[in-house]
Amino acid sequence: MPDLTDLTLLQAVEALRRGDTSSRELVSACLERIERLEPQLHCFLALTTGSALERAAEADRRLAGWRDDPQQELPPLLGVPLAVKDVLCVAGVPCTSGSRILEDFVPPYNATAVERLLQAGAILLGKTNTDEFAMGSSTENSAYGVTHNPWDLERVPGGSSGGSAAAVAARCVPAALGTDTGGSVRQPASFCGVTGIKPSYGRVSRYGLVAYGSSLDVVGVLARDAADTRAVFNIIAGHDPLDATSLDLPGGEAAFSVESQTAGRLLEGLRIGVPEEYFIGGLQGEVESAVREAIRVLEQYGARAQAVSLPHTEYALPVYYLIAPAEASANLARYDGIRYGPRIAAERLGDIYRRTRGEKFGAEVKRRIMLGTYALSAGYYDAYYGQAQKVRTLIRRDFESAFEDVDVIAAPVAPTTAFKIGEHADDPLAMYLEDIFTLPANLAGLPGLAFPVGFDSQGLPVGMQLMGAHFQEELLFRIAQAYQQVTSWHTHRPELEPA
Amino acid sequence: MTTGSGDIIPLMALTPEEVDHIAALARLELSAEEKDRFRQQLSAILDYFSQLQALDTADIPPTASVMAAIGAPRPDQPRPGLSLDELLSNAPQVSDDQFRVPPVLE
Numbered sequence: 001m002p003d004l005t006d007l008t009l010l011q012a013v014e015a016l017r018r019g020d021t022s023s024r025e026l027v028s029a030c031l032e033r034i035e036r037l038e039p040q041l042h043c044f045l046a047l048t049t050g051s052a053l054e055r056a057a058e059a060d061r062r063l064a065g066w067r068d069d070p071q072q073e074l075p076p077l078l079g080v081p082l083a084v085k086d087v088l089c090v091a092g093v094p095c096t097s098g099s100r101i102l103e104d105f106v107p108p109y110n111a112t113a114v115e116r117l118l119q120a121g122a123i124l125l126g127k128t129n130t131d132e133f134a135m136g137s138s139t140e141n142s143a144y145g146v147t148h149n150p151w152d153l154e155r156v157p158g159g160s161s162g163g164s165a166a167a168v169a170a171r172c173v174p175a176a177l178g179t180d181t182g183g184s185v186r187q188p189a190s191f192c193g194v195t196g197i198k199p200s201y202g203r204v205s206r207y208g209l210v211a212y213g214s215s216l217d218v219v220g221v222l223a224r225d226a227a228d229t230r231a232v233f234n235i236i237a238g239h240d241p242l243d244a245t246s247l248d249l250p251g252g253e254a255a256f257s258v259e260s261q262t263a264g265r266l267l268e269g270l271r272i273g274v275p276e277e278y279f280i281g282g283l284q285g286e287v288e289s290a291v292r293e294a295i296r297v298l299e300q301y302g303a304r305a306q307a308v309s310l311p312h313t314e315y316a317l318p319v320y321y322l323i324a325p326a327e328a329s330a331n332l333a334r335y336d337g338i339r340y341g342p343r344i345a346a347e348r349l350g351d352i353y354r355r356t357r358g359e360k361f362g363a364e365v366k367r368r369i370m371l372g373t374y375a376l377s378a379g380y381y382d383a384y385y386g387q388a389q390k391v392r393t394l395i396r397r398d399f400e401s402a403f404e405d406v407d408v409i410a411a412p413v414a415p416t417t418a419f420k421i422g423e424h425a426d427d428p429l430a431m432y433l434e435d436i437f438t439l440p441a442n443l444a445g446l447p448g449l450a451f452p453v454g455f456d457s458q459g460l461p462v463g464m465q466l467m468g469a470h471f472q473e474e475l476l477f478r479i480a481q482a483y484q485q486v487t488s489w490h491t492h493r494p495e496l497e498p499a
Numbered sequence: 500m501t502t503g504s505g506d507i508i509p510l511m512a513l514t515p516e517e518v519d520h521i522a523a524l525a526r527l528e529l530s531a532e533e534k535d536r537f538r539q540q541l542s543a544i545l546d547y548f549s550q551l552q553a554l555d556t557a558d559i560p561p562t563a564s565v566m567a568a569i570g571a572p573r574p575d576q577p578r579p580g581l582s583l584d585e586l587l588s589n590a591p592q593v594s595d596d597q598f599r600v601p602p603v604l605e
Binding site: 109244339357370387388394396 | 524540545564581590603
């Protein structure tokens, strides 16, 4: 039997149905790998070993019944292990959001995205590490320690969904949920050499997601390839009456239709926009050449690349880092030591708020609350927050006009490959600059798909992102699946053998 | 202060008093060392962000949400929610089925 942890999600679904393996074997293999690798990687903040093994046994009973009577309807992910970023609520499992201010918080309900995965038969193995409240690009802002990049343990996995990305890259789980407010699915996917979807705003319910920037936050998926990512996305996408911003759109195409079309057939006539503003000074040469080579591959199979301009790209960083902190300063007002989380005792109510927040929030969270509070404060609102909202309109219009000429936009995910732990420790602005290529899609609410297109000379993965018009996730998946049919970057695995 | 038509806001470093004011608004107790560090870092960040002021946005409407119209609200009907026990299960202090806090009025 080959190493079970090497199966992709769709291969695991097949293997379980055929009876080649059992859910219990598969879940145990993943849990053993997690246990072996956690000391070096630290992907997880909580494991749900007991309930996972129980659910696996139940899935095996159901699979056995199905093999006797294949007419039965079987949940699409029955018996398959997954992980969830620790900003999404799972009933009865601690949800820290990477923060001390939620160190003892146990949600009494499931996030809708989690509920849908459980209904689909998936088995949750644990909660993955994240920058505190998803604010960061490296997981270094987690109150519970940094996650290490499986390709080079001295480097960050990216963030904020770094625990999910590293866990998928290291074959601890075949897929994991992440969230993306300014690049937090795509950038760690890129740094860890996995595939990650940031869905359109409104496509996936945020009910049960710990809120950061509410006009930007989306729930996404990280997996080993585009087909797996698409399968999980199709399960979590859709309208939810519990989230007023989730749209009632027709469902995704059948999640498990086998892609039988050739790359040439999938890409023929596709118009790919290449935005000059994303190929600028500061872009690592090896990242640029890998991305340009990937575009050439798509052209070889019938796509046509053409230059497009997104002239307000350079403003995305200040716009994002005014709007997201402003929204965060309001969203995080709820953490006051009264209804949940720890309380620093004081005689006066106001002192409880101030001391609890001052002691339990980490530095980056406090910095963003301060920045957002300032941007919203009397006398500065128009100059900062108001102006940022107007420039956000200009960024949206850039995309609208580009999508009149092209079907999809291809660009690097991040200016560099994974950086070293501690490299940006004392320079928040340098850290923010890591996000320059991922922020625009969030500001415009557009879908973005990141996937590996090569390695740099140090053996670190390079990612490319495809951005589409609203709700064009299916197109992005098709292009990436076509690319992955004719290339093998997504199949490389990091060498990780613990001593 | 006006904006939106290319007016340049005179930039200056945040003062210690401004940092105190923001921290008070945000209900954050900060150490002297934190205040000093945030003053320097936020000043540098805001200085970098001043590039936004150069854009003429006089006729540009703001974007608060990318959703042009949010779908119809769901019917206003009671539906089951969390139980009282569940709601109070994470509270640091509870008494008589309520969140317990110190006196607000003295």
